[in-house]
Amino acid sequence: MAEERRLLKGAEEGEGGASKEARGPGRRLHGAIAHKLGTAILSGQYAPGDVLSGEVAFAEELEVSRSAYREAIQVLTAKGLVESRPKAGTRVLPRNRWNLLDPEVLAWAFAGEPDVQFVRDLFELRAIVEPAAARLAAQRRTREDIKLMKDALAAMRRHTLATEAGRAADRDFHNAILNSTRNDALQTLSASIGAAVNWTTQFKQRARALPRNPIPDHVRVFDAIAAGDAAAAAEAMGVLVDLALEDTASAMTR
Amino acid sequence: MAEERRLLKGAEEGEGGASKEARGPGRRLHGAIAHKLGTAILSGQYAPGDVLSGEVAFAEELEVSRSAYREAIQVLTAKGLVESRPKAGTRVLPRNRWNLLDPEVLAWAFAGEPDVQFVRDLFELRAIVEPAAARLAAQRRTREDIKLMKDALAAMRRHTLATEAGRAADRDFHNAILNSTRNDALQTLSASIGAAVNWTTQFKQRARALPRNPIPDHVRVFDAIAAGDAAAAAEAMGVLVDLALEDTASAMTR
DNA sequence: TAGCTGTAATATGTCGGAGTAATAAGGAGA
DNA sequence: TCTCCTTATTACTCCGACATATTACAGCTA
Numbered sequence: 001m002a003e004e005r006r007l008l009k010g011a012e013e014g015e016g017g018a019s020k021e022a023r024g025p026g027r028r029l030h031g032a033i034a035h036k037l038g039t040a041i042l043s044g045q046y047a048p049g050d051v052l053s054g055e056v057a058f059a060e061e062l063e064v065s066r067s068a069y070r071e072a073i074q075v076l077t078a079k080g081l082v083e084s085r086p087k088a089g090t091r092v093l094p095r096n097r098w099n100l101l102d103p104e105v106l107a108w109a110f111a112g113e114p115d116v117q118f119v120r121d122l123f124e125l126r127a128i129v130e131p132a133a134a135r136l137a138a139q140r141r142t143r144e145d146i147k148l149m150k151d152a153l154a155a156m157r158r159h160t161l162a163t164e165a166g167r168a169a170d171r172d173f174h175n176a177i178l179n180s181t182r183n184d185a186l187q188t189l190s191a192s193i194g195a196a197v198n199w200t201t202q203f204k205q206r207a208r209a210l211p212r213n214p215i216p217d218h219v220r221v222f223d224a225i226a227a228g229d230a231a232a233a234a235e236a237m238g239v240l241v242d243l244a245l246e247d248t249a250s251a252m253t254r
Numbered sequence: 255m256a257e258e259r260r261l262l263k264g265a266e267e268g269e270g271g272a273s274k275e276a277r278g279p280g281r282r283l284h285g286a287i288a289h290k291l292g293t294a295i296l297s298g299q300y301a302p303g304d305v306l307s308g309e310v311a312f313a314e315e316l317e318v319s320r321s322a323y324r325e326a327i328q329v330l331t332a333k334g335l336v337e338s339r340p341k342a343g344t345r346v347l348p349r350n351r352w353n354l355l356d357p358e359v360l361a362w363a364f365a366g367e368p369d370v371q372f373v374r375d376l377f378e379l380r381a382i383v384e385p386a387a388a389r390l391a392a393q394r395r396t397r398e399d400i401k402l403m404k405d406a407l408a409a410m411r412r413h414t415l416a417t418e419a420g421r422a423a424d425r426d427f428h429n430a431i432l433n434s435t436r437n438d439a440l441q442t443l444s445a446s447i448g449a450a451v452n453w454t455t456q457f458k459q460r461a462r463a464l465p466r467n468p469i470p471d472h473v474r475v476f477d478a479i480a481a482g483d484a485a486a487a488a489e490a491m492g493v494l495v496d497l498a499l500e501d502t503a504s505a506m507t508r
Numbered sequence: 509t510a511g512c513t514g515t516a517a518t519a520t521g522t523c524g525g526a527g528t529a530a531t532a533a534g535g536a537g538a
Numbered sequence: 539t540c541t542c543c544t545t546a547t548t549a550c551t552c553c554g555a556c557a558t559a560t561t562a563c564a565g566c567t568a
Contacts, residue, residue: 028550028551028552029551029552030328030551030552064552064553065552065553065554066553066554067321067551067552067553067554068551068552068553070325070519070520071324071325071328071552074284074325074328074329074332075328075329075331075332077329078328078329078332078333078358079332080357084518084519084520085518085519085560085561086517086518086519086520086559086560086561086562087516087517087518087519087560087561087562087563088518088519088561088562089518089519090519095438096438096441096442096445098442099353099355099356099357099442099446100438100439100442101353101355101439101442101443101446102353102356103334103353104332118438118439121437121438121439121440122439124390124437124439124440125437125439125440125443128382128383128386128440129382129383132382136378183375183378183379184349184350184354184372184375185354185355185372185375185376185378185379185447186375186378186379186382187350188350188352188353188354188355189355189379189443191350192353192355193439282520282521283520283521284520284521318521318522319521319522319523320522320523320524321521321522321523322520322521322522324550324551325521338549338550338551339529339530339531339549339550340528340529340530340531340548340549340550340551341529341530341531341532341547341548341549341550342530342531342548342549342550343548343549343550344549344550509568510567510568511566511567511568512565512566512567512568513564513565513566513567514563514564514565514566515562515563515564515565516561516562516563516564517560517561517562517563518559518560518561518562519558519559519560519561520557520558520559520560521556521557521558521559522555522556522557522558523554523555523556523557524553524554524555525552525553525554526551526552526553527550527551527552527553528549528550528551528552529548529549529550529551530547530548530549530550531546531547531548531549532545532546532547532548533544533545533546533547534543534544534545534546535542535543535544535545536541536542536543536544537540537541537542537543538539538540538541538542
């Protein structure tokens with residue numbers, strides 16, 4: 001009985017040491033197993049086509065009941081990572097079937113050593129989507145939206161990005177922009193990528209000080225959106241994304 | 255025992271009559287339940303904050319075992335639609351927590367009457383992403399990519415878009431473009447949206463003939479990509495998306 | 509050698525019970 | 539009367555065993 005607890009705790013500790021982020025997927029037993037298997041697949045420990053050893057065998061190996069294992073597999077199946085068929089076992093699906101934009105999948109991808117190529121892909125997508133989002137925001141923002149952004153910007157100035165409060169303000173700022181687009185699909189996408197990218201940013205923050213004061217660049221985005229200048233907003237946001245890419249790239253090559 | 259079979263069959267029939275698409279999520283019992291609940295949530299039958307009646311009660315109501323119900327809930331949880339907590343029951347999460355870009359969620363959203371606003375959002379996102387994808391494809395396509403596109407285009411010409419073979423060729427053409435971008439994240443996103451949008455297109459196809467020959471527009475995209483002209487590729491793809499939007503809009507207002 | 513059929517292996521579906529955590533209600537103290 | 543704490547209910551979580559359905563593989567037949 002104590003064995004399962006040990007496993008669960010081990011899986012949570014392996015999440016990267018982010019204690020407060022451990023709640024959520026890692027809380028329940030099957031969530032911990034899903035996390036364990038998910039990271040193993042995303043890290044290439046299981047290649048597409050590989051079979052996860054039989055249901056019964058695996059459950060015994062992990063020292064958990066079949067129900068818990070089954071529910072974990074169910075989660076992975078829902079995200080397109082695996083497929084199970086009678087007799088054939090549970091196979092890892094080819095990569096193009098994976099829901100790479102699922103927040104949890106993204107988190108698994110960044111749990112270990114993030115794949116350089118994948119990070120590049122993600123930033124490329126971000127460079128496409130974020131400026132377009134800023135453009136829409138400039139066209140659709142209301143007075144309330146502007147106020148939210150202004151407040152967040154002020155908070156960012158007060159605390160720096162070195163503090164947790166400052167980073168929270170940064171998130172608020174970007175969320176306010178996203179909300180101004182009035183586009184749920186775009187919002188979902190951008191939030192997923194943003195969260196994942198921020199994971200790498202945390203690495204960067206720990207590694208060294210910021211290479212450049214990011215506040216002025218944020219102000220430029222804000223001014224353009226407040227003024228309703230769509231083209232300028234897109235351009236300014238593009239600069240912001242490029243900056244983040246540079247920082248991340250230099251942090252990863254170290 | 256026969257009761258459950260009846261339920262499962264009913265859920266599959268409700269999928270829109272696409273017999274060959276019924277395999278996959280709707281095949282297993284818990285998949286059918288997930289589909290049933292998923293469409294109910296996406297269609298607004300359950301509003302965010304609503305609680306699905308207790309596990310035991312619900313399982314009895316649906317005449318399935320608690321295990322099957324639980325696995326279905328697990329799928330919904332993995333997609334961010336619901337959250338279960340002891341004593342509180344299973345609640346529908348606020349809309350901004352939903353993974354709207356998940357292929358299955360998208361399918362559920364389009365299973366019943368698609369929400370006009372959501373379709374607009376999706377096309378807006380598509381208008382952002384697809385031209386950018388075409389731009390990248392023009393920069394990175396290889397000789398093999400070009401051959402694949404050419405073949406698909408020829409097949410589209412042979413069969414028309416009115417036939418299933420023609421539509422398959424259309425999909426091949428777009429997939430070849432996506433593959434040329436060498437960006438897995440972009441590929442995943444575009445494939446999800448494309449599949450969902452094609453669902454609405456099927457409605458259109460049934461409703462009336464195509465308003466305009468789409469081949470020349472496809473050829474323009476192909477020529478630009480083959481020539482490596484990024485700007486022209488993006489522009490031509492933009493035209494294609496706009497066209498699809500027009501068709502869908504007129505089909506939905508009928 | 510090719511095609512078919514039977515069997516064994518494996519996943520799926522089901523059930524009921526024990527355990528646990530969180531909420532809500534009720535009582536005690538200030 | 540208000541606040542805090544205790545208690546009890548409620549619903550999820552996990553478990554293991556059993557029954558069923560499907561499939562892959564091998565062995566057999568033509």
